Amino acid sequence: MAKGYKQMLAEADALVVSVTAEEMAGKLEDDSIVLVDIRDPRELEREGMIPGARHAPRGMLEFWIDPESPYHKPWFAEDKIYVFYCASGWRSLLATRVAQEMGLDAQNLRGGFSGWKKDGHPTAVKEKRRT
Template sequence: MLAEAEEVVISVEGDDMAARYRDADIVMVDIRDPRELEREGMIPGAFHAPRGMLEFWIDAESPYHKPRFAEDRTFVFYCASGWRSLLAARVAQEMGLKARSLRGGFGEWKKAGRPVAEVNRGG
């Protein structure tokens, strides 16, 4: 399944995204579980879209649609290691988005000392 997704999804390197993650034409999409965000933080300015809701949020016909996904931008999906986000990017691409996957995920992003925003859900 991952090999098939790798054949059709462009994966971007953390070094490239570190220079571009705040660009107006890029939307970083964190698909991790809320507990992961609270524990590890997230890329500053990223949009959180839990993996379990992704298709509903992208589908313009869904009552759960999020207008952010109707924007003409490039969506760079990431998870902890890059596996879930690779599959998510494939689905998003099949649904018509310009989708990419962050190679190595948030784990590599954080390990490299790139910017991280704390997440506090007030619990």
């Protein structure tokens, strides 16, 4: 039988380091950490994002990380800690596992952007794309 999402999340949670919003809030100015928002662009435009975070849509993540890909983003090749987040922390938990498998020093923001906002941490406005 195929794995369900709950099993996949449990397996990923056992393998990745997750940090809390409180822990991450104290490290926003740390140049050794790159926050990576993997949500859909419409989510960022609607909800905002963590100040200073980079955006890497979940559907492109593997291609952006892999230096052999024509879509590779050089900022993923830096010797940094990458902290991934989504809305609730589920997508980013799975993304963090993939990023680790691809060789990144990756962590997950437990509770995601929703938890970040709920705890009263700062947010930034994402400008809407022009069509």
